[in-house]
Amino acid sequence: MRLGIIGAGQSSCTLIAELVRGQFEGEILVFNGELNRPYQRPPLSKSWLKATADANTLSLLPEPIENHGSIQWVKEWVTSIHPDNGELRTEKASYQVDHIVLATGTRAKQLTIEGLPIEIEHVVRTLDDAERLKKHIDHAENVTIIGGSFLAFELAASLDHPDRSIRIVARGNRFLPQVSVKTADRLLGSTTASTQVDVQIDSYDAKSKSLTTNHGPVPADLVIIAAGAVPNTEIAMRCGLGTEDGIATDLFMQTPHPKVSAIGEVSLHHQPHLGRSERVESISEANDSATTCAKRLLGRPEPFGAIPWFWSDQGQLKLQIAGLCARSDDETCLISNDFDCVVIRHCGDRVTAVEAINGAREFMAARRLFENGAISLSALVEAGSVFDLLQSSRS
Amino acid sequence: MPQLNCIDPHEQVIKVKFDPGETILQATYRAGVVGILAECGGGCSCATCHVILDHTWDGTLVGPSTQEADMLSFAVDPTPHSRLACQVELSDKHDGLSLTVAKRQY
Numbered sequence: 001m002r003l004g005i006i007g008a009g010q011s012s013c014t015l016i017a018e019l020v021r022g023q024f025e026g027e028i029l030v031f032n033g034e035l036n037r038p039y040q041r042p043p044l045s046k047s048w049l050k051a052t053a054d055a056n057t058l059s060l061l062p063e064p065i066e067n068h069g070s071i072q073w074v075k076e077w078v079t080s081i082h083p084d085n086g087e088l089r090t091e092k093a094s095y096q097v098d099h100i101v102l103a104t105g106t107r108a109k110q111l112t113i114e115g116l117p118i119e120i121e122h123v124v125r126t127l128d129d130a131e132r133l134k135k136h137i138d139h140a141e142n143v144t145i146i147g148g149s150f151l152a153f154e155l156a157a158s159l160d161h162p163d164r165s166i167r168i169v170a171r172g173n174r175f176l177p178q179v180s181v182k183t184a185d186r187l188l189g190s191t192t193a194s195t196q197v198d199v200q201i202d203s204y205d206a207k208s209k210s211l212t213t214n215h216g217p218v219p220a221d222l223v224i225i226a227a228g229a230v231p232n233t234e235i236a237m238r239c240g241l242g243t244e245d246g247i248a249t250d251l252f253m254q255t256p257h258p259k260v261s262a263i264g265e266v267s268l269h270h271q272p273h274l275g276r277s278e279r280v281e282s283i284s285e286a287n288d289s290a291t292t293c294a295k296r297l298l299g300r301p302e303p304f305g306a307i308p309w310f311w312s313d314q315g316q317l318k319l320q321i322a323g324l325c326a327r328s329d330d331e332t333c334l335i336s337n338d339f340d341c342v343v344i345r346h347c348g349d350r351v352t353a354v355e356a357i358n359g360a361r362e363f364m365a366a367r368r369l370f371e372n373g374a375i376s377l378s379a380l381v382e383a384g385s386v387f388d389l390l391q392s393s394r395s
Numbered sequence: 396m397p398q399l400n401c402i403d404p405h406e407q408v409i410k411v412k413f414d415p416g417e418t419i420l421q422a423t424y425r426a427g428v429v430g431i432l433a434e435c436g437g438g439c440s441c442a443t444c445h446v447i448l449d450h451t452w453d454g455t456l457v458g459p460s461t462q463e464a465d466m467l468s469f470a471v472d473p474t475p476h477s478r479l480a481c482q483v484e485l486s487d488k489h490d491g492l493s494l495t496v497a498k499r500q501y
């Protein structure tokens with residue numbers, strides 16, 4: 001079998017590694033639109049942004065796998081796919097394959113701000129983006145980050161410097177809507193950046209070097225747009241697969257076309273833990289969907305059944321989330337003291353996610369409990385901590 | 396270049412070169428030492444980079460943080476010399492350090 005994988009990010013590399021380890025019999029063509037060797041994204045907004053370390057420390061594939069004889073790297077963008085006749089096209093050539101895996105991820109959402117000079121506008125999605133930001137940041141005194149997500153807060157923590165003012169502005173009415181109000185408050189309380197919600201940006205005024213907004217001028221000699229991501233579905237959509245929201249697959253990562261699979265954060269599939277379909281942007285989703293796809297391609301299919309998890313470094317605070325919940329799910333604070341904080345998200349008595357700040361034990365205990373089945377809120381509150389509930393379930 | 400002696404889950408001994416300042420994970424992962432999964436790529440959030448260090452090197456190492464110790468308590472059969480490979484930074488004085496990759500990561 002000749003496999004064509006489009007993309008060389010987290011999900012693609014996990015798939016490649018699993019196929020090599022599983023002794024996949026066939027050839028693997030990997031199309032990488034970026035010129036860099038496969039690298040990890042999470043450090044780009046965290047430790048790596050502050051450190052002097054080079055790109056080698058971000059390497060995503062072990063050398064023996066990257067250089068494995070079954071893999072051919074094609075450093076080109078795929079411009080179209082024609083699954084009926086197993087064809088993939090780039091600007092330069094056409095390739096014949098038996099099966100296509102779309103692992104195209106997302107790109108940073110762009111905002112059009114009138115008057116904003118391109119030289120001071122940044123996003124952080126790729127290694128090139130992060131390197132460009134590293135180069136310009138030393139000259140910036142007023143950094144404005146547009147967006148209200150984890151990425152915005154991670155960047156603010158990583159770029160914190162006594163000679164620099166950092167502002168985070170968001171259009172929505174609250175920051176970090178992905179997590180509970182309590183967890184968001186703790187993270188907000190730790191940031192040294194100044195923050196403002198409900199911000200409408202009109203334009204950029206080059207003379208005063210500031211953004212003109214409904215809250216008055218916001219000084220900015222460097223602007224980072226962290227306003228979310230858009231799935232790269234165009235090449236799939238042109239052959240009738242997927243929509244702007246993602247590429248739909250079944251629990252084996254198979255799209256409706258028998259010759260096409262989709263993995264990683266571009267894939268839209270049923271999330272058994274959540275009880276409905278959702279596109280999830282996280283390392284756990286990239287790894288688990290890739291592993292599921294690899295098993296199918298190796299002839300040992302097993303449906304996607306992973307419990308999602310997530311982490312984010314916010315300066316000194318480490319947020320870890322086990323499970324996945326709807327934004328509207330209820331919240332109950334289980335533990336809160338000077339150092340750590342654990343908030344339970346739930347629908348009635350059924351726990352959907354556990355948000356832990358500096359609470360690795362609670363996070364891991366929640367992952368183990370979810371793996372064993374449902375968690376009941378009342379049992380959890382009675383036990384006093386997720387760890388204690390796990391211990392009592394074991395004895 | 397300084398190096399580590401790694402024993403993988405198949406009991407193969409592999410010599411791994413490292414640059415001072417790297418973590419054990421960065422050096423062993425690049426070299427393709429089998430048995431280290433490192434699902435979170437060094438984020439101290441998965442505990443699938445569990446290694447057991449030779450205790451004679453204890454004096455050269457800074458002990459684990461609370462975060463790392465908590466994560467380690469969920470690794471498979473942790474020992475007093477268990478560490479998360481992503482949390483141990485190497486320096487010149489670790490030339491020759493021996494470690495065993497955990498038999499199972501979960």
Ligand SMILES: Cc1cc2nc3c(=O)[nH]c(=O)nc-3n(C[C@H](O)[C@H](O)[C@H](O)COP(=O)(O)OP(=O)(O)OC[C@H]3O[C@@H](n4cnc5c(N)ncnc54)[C@H](O)[C@@H]3O)c2cc1C
Pocket residue numbers: 006007008009010011012031032033034041042043044045076077078079103104105106124125126151232235263264265266280281282283284286309310311312313
């Ligand atoms: C700065 C940053 C920090 C993050 N931090 C965390 C974190 O702390 N925790 C967490 O769980 N997740 C985090 N994430 C999210 C996580 O990195 C992603 O969910 C994960 O990388 C998704 O993997 P993927 O393979 O689906 O997509 P990607 O890793 O984005 O890979 C997709 C690849 O496909 C290529 N591509 C797209 N179209 C084409 C084409 N037509 N032809 C050829 N190549 C193409 C792209 O260039 C890209 O390299 C972070 C992301 C970013 C950007």
Ligand code: FES
Pocket residue numbers: 420433434435436437438439440441442443444466479480481482
């Ligand atoms: S790589 Fe995940 S904890 Fe070390």
